[in-house]
Amino acid sequence: xxxxxxxxxxxxxRRGQEARLRCSPMKGHSHVYWYRQLxxxxxxxxxxxxxxxxxxESGMPKERFSAEFPKExxxxxxxxxxxxxxxxxxxxxxxxxxxNRRTEAFFGQGTRLTVV
Amino acid sequence: DQQVKQNSPSLSVQEGRISIxxxxxxxSMFDYFLWYKKYPxxxxxxxxxxxxxxxxxxxGRFTVFLNKSAKHLSLHIVPSQxxxxxxxxxxxxxxxxxxxxxxxxxxxxxxxx
Numbered sequence: 001x002x003x004x005x006x007x008x009x010x011x012x013x014r015r016g017q018e019a020r021l022r023c024s025p026m027k028g029h030s031h032v033y034w035y036r037q038l039x040x041x042x043x044x045x046x047x048x049x050x051x052x053x054x055x056x057e058s059g060m061p062k063e064r065f066s067a068e069f070p071k072e073x074x075x076x077x078x079x080x081x082x083x084x085x086x087x088x089x090x091x092x093x094x095x096x097x098x099x100n101r102r103t104e105a106f107f108g109q110g111t112r113l114t115v116v
Numbered sequence: 117d118q119q120v121k122q123n124s125p126s127l128s129v130q131e132g133r134i135s136i137x138x139x140x141x142x143x144s145m146f147d148y149f150l151w152y153k154k155y156p157x158x159x160x161x162x163x164x165x166x167x168x169x170x171x172x173x174x175x176g177r178f179t180v181f182l183n184k185s186a187k188h189l190s191l192h193i194v195p196s197q198x199x200x201x202x203x204x205x206x207x208x209x210x211x212x213x214x215x216x217x218x219x220x221x222x223x224x225x226x227x228x229x
Contacts, residue, residue, distance in 0.1 A: 004159070006159075031214070031215055033215060033216065033217070035217075035219075041221060042122075042205060042219040042220055042221040042222050043160070043205065043217075043219040044219070045216050045217060045218065045219075048214055048215065048216050055214060056213065056214065056216055091159050091160070093159075093217075095215050103215075104150055104162040104165060105162075105215055105217065106162065107152075107159035107160045107161070108159050109157075109158055109159045110157075110158070110159050112157075
């Protein structure tokens, strides 16, 4: 049973370009979460998605950032017109759909975005 | 607005001794707490959790204690091993926000042989 898969592991973009980060959840998991870790900080929640639905995007910057989790395929976090301040590690996590909320989320290895 | 705080950025412990990592929270809506361990260049790995209806949960060398009145939890590792050296994150979630986790800033544990 493969874990949460994120790709690419490392991504370098020039200022103004677009960054696309992909996340395939664990098999059987239908809830996906994206977190960002800036240097020397903890993980900050960005967005929570289920298939074809954004459940909570309270942590997403208002501009340039978007996320989707289509019916087929991985979840995508898109950052348009990247700036140096977007340089961070972006982690995806997934959890099963269950009536019991007391389940832990499993994290991928992250994508390290560097904006030059 | 830091709802989950880990006030010690680092902790150094001798192998075989007890490691105690602390975490404080401010939001009384939190009802489930988790500890994650993270190595450099890897994603967080779930370690142990506790529901707000309990005050202690134990799993092998790891025990988490919850003091609801003080809004404080701690992770005890005993005996500590060099392989435990990593960054430990405390996280919390509330019943009305699905699986969204609020993380502390992390504590870097170094276990010296």
